[in-house]
Amino acid sequence: MRFEIIAKDDKTKARTGKLMTKSGPIETPFFMPVATKTAGKHISSDDLEIMQADTIISNSFILFLRPGVEVIKNKGGIAKFMAYHGKVFTDSGGFQMYSPALYLSSEEFGVNFRNPYSGEKIFMTPEENMEIQIGLGSDVAMCLDTMPMIEESKESIKEAVRKTTLWAKRCKKHHDFVQKDIPDSNRQILFGIIQGGIHKDLREESARELLAIDFEGYSIGGLALGEPKKDEYRMIETVKSIIPENKPIYLMGIGHPLELLEAISRGIDMFDSRFPTKSARHGTLFTSSGKVTITNLQYKNDSNPLDLECDCFVCKKYGKAYLRHLLIEEEPVGMRFASYHNLFFLQKLMRDAREAIKAGTFSKLLEKYRKIYTE
Amino acid sequence: MRFEIIAKDDKTKARTGKLMTKSGPIETPFFMPVATKTAGKHISSDDLEIMQADTIISNSFILFLRPGVEVIKNKGGIAKFMAYHGKVFTDSGGFQMYSPALYLSSEEFGVNFRNPYSGEKIFMTPEENMEIQIGLGSDVAMCLDTMPMIEESKESIKEAVRKTTLWAKRCKKHHDFVQKDIPDSNRQILFGIIQGGIHKDLREESARELLAIDFEGYSIGGLALGEPKKDEYRMIETVKSIIPENKPIYLMGIGHPLELLEAISRGIDMFDSRFPTKSARHGTLFTSSGKVTITNLQYKNDSNPLDLECDCFVCKKYGKAYLRHLLIEEEPVGMRFASYHNLFFLQKLMRDAREAIKAGTFSKLLEKYRKIYTE
Numbered sequence: 001m002r003f004e005i006i007a008k009d010d011k012t013k014a015r016t017g018k019l020m021t022k023s024g025p026i027e028t029p030f031f032m033p034v035a036t037k038t039a040g041k042h043i044s045s046d047d048l049e050i051m052q053a054d055t056i057i058s059n060s061f062i063l064f065l066r067p068g069v070e071v072i073k074n075k076g077g078i079a080k081f082m083a084y085h086g087k088v089f090t091d092s093g094g095f096q097m098y099s100p101a102l103y104l105s106s107e108e109f110g111v112n113f114r115n116p117y118s119g120e121k122i123f124m125t126p127e128e129n130m131e132i133q134i135g136l137g138s139d140v141a142m143c144l145d146t147m148p149m150i151e152e153s154k155e156s157i158k159e160a161v162r163k164t165t166l167w168a169k170r171c172k173k174h175h176d177f178v179q180k181d182i183p184d185s186n187r188q189i190l191f192g193i194i195q196g197g198i199h200k201d202l203r204e205e206s207a208r209e210l211l212a213i214d215f216e217g218y219s220i221g222g223l224a225l226g227e228p229k230k231d232e233y234r235m236i237e238t239v240k241s242i243i244p245e246n247k248p249i250y251l252m253g254i255g256h257p258l259e260l261l262e263a264i265s266r267g268i269d270m271f272d273s274r275f276p277t278k279s280a281r282h283g284t285l286f287t288s289s290g291k292v293t294i295t296n297l298q299y300k301n302d303s304n305p306l307d308l309e310c311d312c313f314v315c316k317k318y319g320k321a322y323l324r325h326l327l328i329e330e331e332p333v334g335m336r337f338a339s340y341h342n343l344f345f346l347q348k349l350m351r352d353a354r355e356a357i358k359a360g361t362f363s364k365l366l367e368k369y370r371k372i373y374t375e
Numbered sequence: 376m377r378f379e380i381i382a383k384d385d386k387t388k389a390r391t392g393k394l395m396t397k398s399g400p401i402e403t404p405f406f407m408p409v410a411t412k413t414a415g416k417h418i419s420s421d422d423l424e425i426m427q428a429d430t431i432i433s434n435s436f437i438l439f440l441r442p443g444v445e446v447i448k449n450k451g452g453i454a455k456f457m458a459y460h461g462k463v464f465t466d467s468g469g470f471q472m473y474s475p476a477l478y479l480s481s482e483e484f485g486v487n488f489r490n491p492y493s494g495e496k497i498f499m500t501p502e503e504n505m506e507i508q509i510g511l512g513s514d515v516a517m518c519l520d521t522m523p524m525i526e527e528s529k530e531s532i533k534e535a536v537r538k539t540t541l542w543a544k545r546c547k548k549h550h551d552f553v554q555k556d557i558p559d560s561n562r563q564i565l566f567g568i569i570q571g572g573i574h575k576d577l578r579e580e581s582a583r584e585l586l587a588i589d590f591e592g593y594s595i596g597g598l599a600l601g602e603p604k605k606d607e608y609r610m611i612e613t614v615k616s617i618i619p620e621n622k623p624i625y626l627m628g629i630g631h632p633l634e635l636l637e638a639i640s641r642g643i644d645m646f647d648s649r650f651p652t653k654s655a656r657h658g659t660l661f662t663s664s665g666k667v668t669i670t671n672l673q674y675k676n677d678s679n680p681l682d683l684e685c686d687c688f689v690c691k692k693y694g695k696a697y698l699r700h701l702l703i704e705e706e707p708v709g710m711r712f713a714s715y716h717n718l719f720f721l722q723k724l725m726r727d728a729r730e731a732i733k734a735g736t737f738s739k740l741l742e743k744y745r746k747i748y749t750e
Contacts, residue, residue, distance in 0.1 A: 039701055039708040046688065067675065067700045075678050075696065083692050300442065303450050313421065317458050321450065325442045326414055332707055333414040 002189055002216050003028075003248040003269075009362040013240065013267035016357040019217070019248055021139035022186045023079065023087045028248060029264045029353055031255065031346045032057045032089060032272040038072075038082040041277045042336040043343060045084040051312070051344040052351070054086040057272045060133045060141070061093025061102075061124070065115055069135040077137020089272070090138035092129050094145035094193065094221065095252075106146055106163070126170040134178055134188055142219060143171040145193040150225040157197040158205075160222075165209040168192045172213050191217040191250060198223075198231040200238050207242040217248040224253035224273070229262075236266045257286050257349055258373040261366045264353055276346055280338035283327045286345040290372040294338070299324045312344035377564055377591050378403075378623040378644075384737040388615065388642035391732040394592070394623055396514035397561045398454065398462045403623060404639045404728055406630065406721045407432045407464060407647040413447075413457040416652045417711040418718060420459040426687070426719040427726070429461040432647045435508045435516070436468025436477075436499070440490055444510040452512020464647070465513035466627075467504050469520035469568065469596065481521055481538070501545040509553055509563055517594060518546040520568040525600040532572040533580075535597075539570045540584040547588050566592040566625060573598075573606040575613050582617040592623040599628035599648070604637075611641045632661050632724055633748035636741045639728055651721055655713035658702045661720040665747040669713070674699045687719035 005017040018025040033040050033048060035056040040048065048056065058078050063069070075081040078088045097103045097111065104112035110125035126144045133141035144167050148160035175190045192210035196202030210218060220239055223232050236251065243249060248269045254260060255273025263271070276286070283295035287307040294306070303319035314323070314337045326334025356362040380392040393400040408415050408423060410431045415423065423431065433453050438444070450456040453463045472478045472486065479487035485500035501519045508516035519542050523535035550565045567585035571577030585593060595614055598607050611626065618624060623644045629635060630648025638646070651661070658670035662682040669681070678694035689698070689712045701709025731737040 037700070037704050037706055038697070039706045042707045042711075044708045044711070046692070066704065067696070071676055071696060071700070074676055075694070081694075081697055081700075083694075083697070301446055301449055317421070319450070319456075319458075321442070321446060322413070322456055322458070325412070325446070329412050329441065331412055331414045332417045332710070333419045335707070336417075336419070336711070 001246065003246065005246070007358045009265075009357050010360065011363045012265035012366070014264045014353070014357050014362045015245075015267065015269070016354045017248070017269065019140075019189075019269075020185075021087050021189060023139050026055050026087050027354055028269040029260075029350060030055055030270050031260060031350050032270065033343050034272055034274050034277070035082070035084075036062050037066075038063065038078055040339070040343070041274075041281075042332065042339045043277065045082050047340055047343075049085045051340070051347050053343060053347050055089065055270075056084065056086065057089040057091060058136070058138065059093065059096075060090040060129065060136055060138075061096050061113070063090075063136060064093075064132045065117065069132055073135045073137065079137070087140075088138040089140045090133045090136055090142065091252075092133070092142040092144040092193075093124065094142070094147045097147040098149070108163070108166075111144070126167040127174040130171050130175045130178065130190075134175070138188060140189045140191060140217070141175070143168045143190065143192050143215075145195060145221055147222055148195065148197060150197060150222065150227055152197070154197070154199055154202070157195070157199060158202055161195050161202050161206045161209075164193065164195045164206060165213075168210055168213055168215075172215065189216045191215055191219045193219040193221040193252075194239055195222045196235070198227050198235060200234065203235050203238045204242060207239050211243060215247075217250060218243050219250040219252050220268075221252050223251070229259065232259075233262060233266060236263060236268060240267045255346065256373075257346065258369045260346070260349065261353065261369050265362070265366055276342040277339040280342040281327075281335045283324075283338070285338060286342050288372075294320060294324050295328055296324075306341060307345075310341065310345060310348075312341050314338075314341045314344075376621065378621065380621070382733045384640075384732050385735065386738045387640035387741070389639045389728070389732050389737045390620075390642065390644070391729045392623070392644065394515075394564075394644070395560075396462050396564060398514050401430050401462050402729055403644040404635075404725055405430055405645050406635060406725050407645065408718050409647055409649050409652070410457070410459075411437050412441075413438065413453055415714070415718070416649075416656075417707065417714045418652065420457050422715055422718075424460045426715070426722050428718060428722050430464065430645075431459065431461060432464040432466060433511070433513065434468065434471075435465040435504065435511055435513075436471050436488070438465075438511060439468075439507045440492065444507055448510045448512065454512070462515075463513040464515045465508045465511055465517065467508070467517040467519040467568075468499065469517070469522045470627075472522040473524070483538070483541075486519070486521075501542040502549040505546055505550045505553065505565075509550070513563060515564045515566060515592070516550070518543045518565065518567050518590075520570060520596055522597055523570065523572060525572060525597065525602055527572070529572070529574055529577070532570070532574060533577055536570050536577050536581045536584075539568065539581060540588075543567045543585055543588055543590075547590065564591045566590055566594045568594040568596040568627070569614055570597045571610070573602050573610060575609065578610050578613045579617060582614050586618060590622075592625060593618050594625040594627050595643075596627050598626070604634065607634075608637060608641060611638055611643060615642045630721065631748075632721065633744045635721070635724065636728065636744050640737070640741055651717040652714040655717040656702075656710045658699075658713070660713060661717050663747075669695060669699050670703055671699075681716060682720075685716065685720060685723070687716050689713075689716045689719075
């Protein structure tokens with residue numbers, strides 16, 4: 001068993017635990033900054049270390065295109081390639097079915113992608129995707145899933161669930177086979193990805209089918225695509241009613257402070273999202289007293305720190321008027337400061353959440369965020 | 376006298392000295408990173424401090440447009456606004472006559488600019504420009520000059536020289552008047568800008584006329600615009616034949632390692648340029664063994680540091696294959712790493728040049744760079 005629960009909250013389903021990877025343990029719940037191409041957007045490996053972001057997520061399909069698996073494998077994997085101190089998740093490429101520049105079509109046995117650099121067609125099977133993720137040396141890999149659009153018909157989402165299960169079986173079999181001679185503690189972990197849109201019965205079906213394959217962890221994919229929050233929370237509850245408590249659950253694509261705590265209170269253990277850095281670049285900043293739109297006129301002459309309670313270097317050194325000016329001017333340094341702050345803030349929030357669960361005060365933390373953050 | 380020569384090279388015209396500003400002394404020769412809008416491109420005030428870049432240059436006209444002089448004045452000037460530890464030069468806006476988005480026309484009494492944000496016309500006089508630079512609180516200001524295009528007729532460059540002198544007189548008079556009650560050691564220094572294209576007689580005329588106005592330092596403007604290097608060096612020699620040795624000379628727009636040393640050997644004391652960061656973003660990196668084009672295929676699997684002799688954090692931590700990948704992918708982190716390294720390299724080169732002048736070994740340093748760098 002690679003996941004151990006250390007403490008549970010008694011008022012909610014929140015729990016804190018440890019996921020044991022080949023690079024060491026990760027404390028849950030945690031939030032992963034996105035480093036699709038082995039770097040955060042304006043965020044370096046140094047930055048990640050200073051903010052104690054001990055786990056990131058990269059994208060195997062994107063890295064397969066450039067620089068290629070061999071370049072990263074030669075260097076000993078993603079973490080070594082980018083001189084990163086922490087643990088690495090890789091996504092499969094299923095999410096790239098959302099990208100018209102990359103996705104061509106899905107067949108029964110794999111996906112047709114387009115290489116955007118060469119124009120050539122790439123037929124990617126679940127087995128090939130497993131080889132790529134193992135080659136990249138990540139600690140936790142994702143099955144190649146079939147990602148339906150949120151607005152698709154129920155019938156077509158049902159078909160995506162069917163294919164996701166089919167490919168999950170092939171992923172698991174091949175992943176086990178390639179690593180059969182590797183001791184358990186050195187093996188890459190594989191998560192299955194549960195699909196089903198916002199349909200309770202399809203989410204149940206997907207969760208049950210993947211549970212039968214027996215993964216070491218489960219991801220909830222196909223959410224955070226614009227659906228109402230109540231549907232998102234309902235889907236979490238649906239999945240949690242089927243996946244046993246001893247399995248870690250990863251909610252993909254979520255990065256809003258309150259949404260993270262709401263999901264944790266429903267038993268989610270890990271997250272990733274571009275939202276904190278993307279909204280930072282547009283001037284939306286998280287603070288201990290709520291959301292700040294730094295580009296607003298009210299900050300023009302305000303040289304106070306963005307968040308007096310924040311220990312990040314941006315809040316320690318720079319004023320709001322300066323941040324506002326840099327972001328209005330779209331200066332890269334401003335984007336870096338804003339991105340750094342938002343990610344630092346979420347890492348601190350996750351540490352606070354873990355501590356609160358241990359101390360029995362998680363509900364208080366959640367209540368505080370329900371007051372200062374609207375979704 | 377605000378400039379003191381400490382040591383001279385005996386084989387060349389190189390010298391090392393101190394420019395005494397209201398924020399303290401600056402050792403010459405030095406190179407200023409460009410922080411047009413109060414931030415380097417991908418380079419923060421923290422970065423500047425770590426690389427010991429103790430002087431930068433901002434642009435008064437650009438800052439007058441946004442965030443406005445008042446915002447920066449309220450905070451105590453550019454250095455305080457951007458939480459920068461060092462000294463600040465400001466350029467006048469003369470160079471913006473090169474920008475079709477900003478420049479409308481030049482009249483006898485000032486320049487017509489366009490505000491690119493509001494569309495309104497701005498008539499800027501030399502006096503107004505002085506008020507702006509004093510308001511921004513920089514340590515060294517530049518006169519509002521008239522910047523001719525390098526390819527213009529000799530007649531039109533002669534006219535630019537005439538107007539530059541006329542405006543320099545008005546700048547000096549108004550600058551003296553505004554600061555008349557401020558003790559010498561707290562006063563902003565004003566430099567005259569010598570124009571004249573690549574015409575020896577016009578450069579001489581401009582230098583003589585500005586010398587008669589008696590500035591505390593002189594800039595050489597209107598070079599580094601694509602003219603042959605031999606013309607650039609000839610113009611430096613022309614100016615130096617007229618401006619007395621005890622006056623500091625600033626060559627505007629130069630940032631190539633060898634070109635810096637060549638200019639220093641001809642008696643230049645200070646420099647600024649976008650070249651080191653701009654070329655960094657495109658993959659051209661300075662090293663102790665010459666120029667490296669990091670995007671070349673030869674570095675695809677090369678995980679050695681970019682420059683073993685460099686102490687910057689990029690060379691200490693990251694490999695060439697990683698840098699190459701980030702720059703090919705146009706990742707902001709890659710642009711930051713490359714920009715940081717190039718600026719760090721030039722700061723080190725300037726420290727080496729100052730030491731070499733003191734030690735009597737400057738010619739050796741110059742010879743080394745003539746071998747490893749072509750222009």
